[in-house]
Amino acid sequence: MGTPAAQGSKTANQPPILELQHITKRFPGVVANDDVSLDFRPGEIHAILGENGAGKTTLMNIIYGLYHPDEGQVFMEGRPLNLEGPHAAIAHGIGMVHQHFMLIPVLTVAENIVLGSEPPGFRFDIRRAAAEVKKISEAYHLEIDPWAKVGDLTVGLQQRVEILKAFYRRARVLILDEPTAVLTPSEIEDLFQIMARLKADGIAIAFISHKLDEVMQVADRITIMRRGRVVRTLLPTETNPQELANLMVGREVVLQVKKSPYRPGPVLVDVQNLVVADEHNYPRVNGVSFQIRRGEILGLAGVDGNGQRELIEAIVGLRPVRSGKVLFAGRDITGLSPRQVSRAGISYIPQDRQGDGLVLNFTVAENLILKDYNGPQIARRGRIDFRRVRERAQRLVGQYGVAPPNPSLLAGNLSGGNQQKVILAREMGLAPEFLIAAQPTRGLDVGAIEYIHKRLLELRDQGKAILLFSLELEEILSLSDEIAVIYKGQIMDIVPGDKATREGLGLLMLGARKSA
Amino acid sequence: MSGLLAIFGNMQLWASTLSLSVPLVLPALGGTFSERTGVVNIAMEGIMLIGAFFAVFFSSLTMNPWVGLLGAVVAGGIMAVIFAWAAIRLRSDQVIIGMAVNIFASGLTAYLLNTIFGFGGTPVNTPMLPHLNWPWLGRIPVLGPLLNDQSILVYITLLLVVAGHFFLFHTRLGLRMRAVGENPEAADTAGINVYRIRYLGVLISGFLSALAGAYLSIGVLNSFEVDMTNGRGYIALAAMIFGRWTPFGSFGAALLFGFASALSMPLQSSVAAKNLVQMLPYVVTILALIGVGGKSVAPAADGVPYEAEK
Numbered sequence: 001m002g003t004p005a006a007q008g009s010k011t012a013n014q015p016p017i018l019e020l021q022h023i024t025k026r027f028p029g030v031v032a033n034d035d036v037s038l039d040f041r042p043g044e045i046h047a048i049l050g051e052n053g054a055g056k057t058t059l060m061n062i063i064y065g066l067y068h069p070d071e072g073q074v075f076m077e078g079r080p081l082n083l084e085g086p087h088a089a090i091a092h093g094i095g096m097v098h099q100h101f102m103l104i105p106v107l108t109v110a111e112n113i114v115l116g117s118e119p120p121g122f123r124f125d126i127r128r129a130a131a132e133v134k135k136i137s138e139a140y141h142l143e144i145d146p147w148a149k150v151g152d153l154t155v156g157l158q159q160r161v162e163i164l165k166a167f168y169r170r171a172r173v174l175i176l177d178e179p180t181a182v183l184t185p186s187e188i189e190d191l192f193q194i195m196a197r198l199k200a201d202g203i204a205i206a207f208i209s210h211k212l213d214e215v216m217q218v219a220d221r222i223t224i225m226r227r228g229r230v231v232r233t234l235l236p237t238e239t240n241p242q243e244l245a246n247l248m249v250g251r252e253v254v255l256q257v258k259k260s261p262y263r264p265g266p267v268l269v270d271v272q273n274l275v276v277a278d279e280h281n282y283p284r285v286n287g288v289s290f291q292i293r294r295g296e297i298l299g300l301a302g303v304d305g306n307g308q309r310e311l312i313e314a315i316v317g318l319r320p321v322r323s324g325k326v327l328f329a330g331r332d333i334t335g336l337s338p339r340q341v342s343r344a345g346i347s348y349i350p351q352d353r354q355g356d357g358l359v360l361n362f363t364v365a366e367n368l369i370l371k372d373y374n375g376p377q378i379a380r381r382g383r384i385d386f387r388r389v390r391e392r393a394q395r396l397v398g399q400y401g402v403a404p405p406n407p408s409l410l411a412g413n414l415s416g417g418n419q420q421k422v423i424l425a426r427e428m429g430l431a432p433e434f435l436i437a438a439q440p441t442r443g444l445d446v447g448a449i450e451y452i453h454k455r456l457l458e459l460r461d462q463g464k465a466i467l468l469f470s471l472e473l474e475e476i477l478s479l480s481d482e483i484a485v486i487y488k489g490q491i492m493d494i495v496p497g498d499k500a501t502r503e504g505l506g507l508l509m510l511g512a513r514k515s516a
Numbered sequence: 517m518s519g520l521l522a523i524f525g526n527m528q529l530w531a532s533t534l535s536l537s538v539p540l541v542l543p544a545l546g547g548t549f550s551e552r553t554g555v556v557n558i559a560m561e562g563i564m565l566i567g568a569f570f571a572v573f574f575s576s577l578t579m580n581p582w583v584g585l586l587g588a589v590v591a592g593g594i595m596a597v598i599f600a601w602a603a604i605r606l607r608s609d610q611v612i613i614g615m616a617v618n619i620f621a622s623g624l625t626a627y628l629l630n631t632i633f634g635f636g637g638t639p640v641n642t643p644m645l646p647h648l649n650w651p652w653l654g655r656i657p658v659l660g661p662l663l664n665d666q667s668i669l670v671y672i673t674l675l676l677v678v679a680g681h682f683f684l685f686h687t688r689l690g691l692r693m694r695a696v697g698e699n700p701e702a703a704d705t706a707g708i709n710v711y712r713i714r715y716l717g718v719l720i721s722g723f724l725s726a727l728a729g730a731y732l733s734i735g736v737l738n739s740f741e742v743d744m745t746n747g748r749g750y751i752a753l754a755a756m757i758f759g760r761w762t763p764f765g766s767f768g769a770a771l772l773f774g775f776a777s778a779l780s781m782p783l784q785s786s787v788a789a790k791n792l793v794q795m796l797p798y799v800v801t802i803l804a805l806i807g808v809g810g811k812s813v814a815p816a817a818d819g820v821p822y823e824a825e826k
Contacts, residue, residue: 066705087707102702104695106816115695116706118688165706 014041015078017204018063018094018173023072025058029404032058033069034228040173040204045195047207047219051248051445053403053415055228056208057099060175063206064096065089090117095166096175099208101158105151109133112150113165136168141197156187163194174198175206180214181443192218210248210445212241226250249447257453257478260461262497264481265294268465269434274324276307276314284310286489287324292434292465292482297456299480299497300469303509307489308469309351312438315467316348317341328434342371347432349423351439351469353416357423360412364402365393367411368426396425401451417448424455435459438469453479473502487511523782527661532781535666535736537774538673539564539728539745543752544759544766545680546724551761552684553717554697556819558614559599560725561749562621567592567729569625572740573632576642581734585645588730589723595621596722597715604714607821618749626742642738645669645730667735669727676724680763693717697815700822710822725749751801758804761815769804776800 016039025033032055040046048056061067063074065083074081076092083089089096103112110130119128130146137144142160150161159179166174176195180188195205195218209215215222216236224231224247231247245253269292276285284307292298302308313319315326317338326334333344342348350356358367369378369389378388393407400421402414411419420440427435437456441449456479460466470476476483480497485508492508523529543560550557570591575584595617602613633639647667654664663670684690695703696713704710728748733740752766755773759765776797783793 064705085707086705090707096705098705102699102705104698104702106698107691107695111691111695115691116703116708118691122687122689124686124688124691 014043016041017077019075019078020059020063021073021075023059023062023069023074025055025062025067025069031228033062036072036225036228036230038223038230038233040206042172042202042204043199044220045199045205045207045218047209047215047222048225049209049212049215049222049244049248050225051210051447052417054225054248056225057177058228059225060096060177060206060208063089063094063173063175065094087116090169090171093170093172094175095163095169095171095173097159097162097166097177097179099178099181101162103150103158103161105149107150108146109144109148109150109153109161110146112161113146113168117169133164133168137164140164140167140194140201142194154187155182156184156190159183159187159191160194171203173204173206175208177208178210179207180209180211188214212244212446215244216241224248245446248445253446254450255446257457259457259479262481263295265296265463267291268294268329269467270325270327271315272325272327274311274314274326275322276310276319277322278310283322284489285314288486288489288491289324290484290491290494292467294463294465295460296481297460297466297468297479297497299476299483300467300486301473301476301483301505301509302471302486304471306486306509308486309438310489311486312348312436312467312469315341316346316436342430345431345433347427347430347435349420349427349435349437349440351442353419353423354412358411358419360410362411363408364397364411364414364422365389365407367422368393368396368407368429371426371430392429396429400425417444420444420448420452424452428455428459432459432464434465434467436467436469439471440468441470441472441475473505476505477502485509523779526782527658529778529782530662531666533771533775533778534662535670535774536777537771538667538670538735539732539748540752540755540770540773541673541677541767542724542728542731543721543749544755544770545677545763546721546728547753547756548680548759548761548763548766549684549693549724550717550721551756551818552697552815553693553714554700554815554817554820554822555600555603555714555718556610556614557596557599557718557721558611558750558753559595559617559621560721560752561745561747562614562618563592563595563599563722563725564729564732564745564749565618565621565625565743566595567726568733568744569628569729569740570726571730571734572638572642572738573628575644575734575738576639579641579643581643581645584643584734585727585730588726592722592726592729593719596718596725599722600715600718603718603821604711607823610819610821622743625740629740629742637741638739640739642734644738645735667731669731669735672727673731677763677767684763689713689716694815697817700817700820704822704824710824714822728752751797754801754805757814760813772804773797773800 018040020036020038023033023036036059050056058067062069065086065088074083081092110126110133113133114129119125133146142164144157144160144164150158179191183191198205207219219236221233222236223233224244226248242255245255272289274285274288275283278284288311290298300308310319314321317336317340321334325332328344328346333341354360372378373384378384390407397405397407402418402421411422440452456466468479477500482494483497483500483505484494485492485505487509488511543564547557547560567588571584571588574587575581599613599617602608603610645668647665648671649665654660684693692703692708693713696708696710700710729745732744751773752770755769756766758769780793780796784790
């Protein structure tokens with residue numbers, strides 16, 4: 001760890017290959033990039049750090065020709081570029097790996113890589129394409145089977161396909177937009193190795209991220225952006241994560257969660273021997289039991305896919321329970337519908353905020369009434385009272401700091417962090433006794449994570465019960481009063497939060513009993 | 517039993533299966549191209565009708581069926597471009613625009629039929645496209661009676677199916693078309709012009725639908741009648757889905773529907789419930805669509821308009 005950064009200095013004096021001068025890009029109502037000037041040098045990893053919505057992705061889309069700047073100019077090796085589309089950027093040696101992969105799952109690796117720049121001829125020479133892909137993958141040490149179907153690959157390998165796509169087009173500048181967001185820890189290590197090798201080959205890498213430790217680990221130079229502007233450009237040797245976080249957010253940020261002492265109340269939630277199957281009728285939860293007390297956060301730790309999703313969906317009524325019971329405040333709520341569960345006083349933050357948490361084509365105000373649009377606070381004799389909807393939306397948007405503070409925007413137009421705030425506002429607004437939070441901070445930036453953690457702890461201190469499912473062990477460790485480790489649909493152990501260690505939990509997560 | 521044997525053993529049944537399939541195969545193949553690029557072309561019904569009318573119009577005007585065929589393809593192409601412009605550039609709802617085209621085509625052709633040809637219908641001396649009759653082909657058992665003495669468009673259709681398969685799966689343009697229908701954004705970032713590819717897909721479906729229309733009016737008949745396509749454009753869409761958006765699959769499914777139509781003819785004379793038998797092709801269509809024979813997966817971006825960033 002940390003070695004790639006050390007090699008950067010020898011190339012730092014080279015002239016820049018790509019330069020941005022005074023780029024400004026406006027969208028209706030927002031200035032996404034405001035007079036941004038940056039450069040990228042061969043053999044250097046230049047990290048662009050900023051919160052969601054700081055304008056990093058917009059800037060990269062300008063470099064890649066997807067957006068046209070309103071002002072300013074992009075230069076490649078000193079010559080001004082007219083980027084009227086991605087094909088122009090590609091032709092000038094700029095490659096981009098988008099945060100959401102631009103791949104076609106039903107096609108093969110080779111087809112995906114050569115698409116748009118296929119070997120010449122009317123006929124598509126798949127064999128030649130595969131051979132060329134093989135050659136490039138060997139040249140860059142990026143092993144891949146050209147004949148595999150992209151939809152069958154792991155996320156890490158799909159990203160590899162994206163990187164190869166850029167080099168097939170002879171990219172000399174590689175933009176990586178939040179490349180680690182979708183990867184597992186070991187895939188992230190692989191990616192960093194790859195980046196170090198590319199750097200040694202003289203590739204200029206733009207590394208977009210909002211994760212402080214990653215940036216500190218791999219970057220040769222760090223540029224921090226906030227609200228569309230460049231705040232500062234620094235070397236990693238002259239800064240630290242705390243300073244970066246403060247610059248990113250624009251104020252003093254608390255990286256360490258402050259938690260009041262654990263004062264457990266009576267048991268509120270009692271899950272007994274729960275068995276739940278997935279959609280293929282395969283049992284995913286095999287006799288899970290746990291209790292959650294008032295004033296307690298129970299962290300559910302585990303490797304993804306060990307039954308967490310099924311367990312949570314069964315509790316909130318989205319999935320049938322095969323056997324076992326869920327008691328809530330002494331009442332059997334097993335098998336109730338999601339609406340009945342919600343009415344009983346249980347709120348739910350789903351892990352897929354765009355798919356399950358929000359209706360992206362609805363406004364923020366409409367999303368805020370999804371759970372009780374027919375309740376007495378909103379509806380009168382079956383009609384929705386839109387005055388009340390607006391009032392609630394104004395109040396909640398202000399209270400939860402949703403930006404921009406405009407309830408009539410479509411939820412789909414908000415950044416991830418603000419989308420999560422809308423869900424949080426809706427679910428907390430129901431005054432729940434029990435909150436289930438599934439990966440509540442996934443993909444969010446420091447500021448938003450800090451905010452959500454604060455809100456969860458507030459709820460706990462008010463004497464409510466919280467079930468927190470997270471794949472981030474750090475998050476589990478810093479918030480939980482008790483930690484339940486799930487493996488293959490069974491609880492391996494439940495350990496007190498203050499006695500748990502990373503290592504102990506890690507072993508339990510892999511199925512080793514009794515060692516925490 | 518012997519009655520059934522007489523029906524199924526009769527080569528006439530199989531020959532008419534082929535000839536009845538052609539006006540389904542062509543639009544099904546066309547729909548495959550259109551939907552593979554991401555445009556649901558329900559307007560093929562109307563484009564077929566326009567093709568059918570203009571085939572007769574130009575054929576009778578010039579007394580040359582080939583000019584009729586060309587006129588049909590040009591008229592169908594124009595209609596397809598209008599549809600494509602609304603569906604691709606204006607990003608209108610593809611199904612609604614398609615329905616509008618169909619209603620428009622039905623009204624337009626009925627109006628033109630009456631104003632140009634009057635109430636007597638199209639001229640009885642309108643020349644037809646030739647049927648090919650090779651004595652050597654006729655002498656081959658099974659294949660001979662099946663393939664010989666069919667309209668020239670039957671042979672062209674068979675060639676187009678093979679060419680369509682090659683084009684879609686073995687050319688660069690075909691790869692790009694499939695990519696655009698699956699993930700237009702990915703295609704765009706790979707430097708492909710999504711709009712141009714989609715126009716091409718719709719245009720191909722327009723040409724093929726118009727060809728099917730011409731087959732109906734100057735291939736098997738030499739006249740145009742109001743609404744003579746009779747829903748074949750829609751059945752072709754079903755064939756395309758049943759055929760999993762592939763040229764050979766669409767061809768096979770269209771043959772099945774053609775067989776159902778061909779079968780309903782001899783059955784009508786031997787079975788009492790004549791109306792029930794006439795339902796056969798449509799029953800087969802419904803069975804195919806509700807997924808008998810497995811679930812088929814549409815191109816991921818089928819029917820979704822694409823808007824490039826600015």
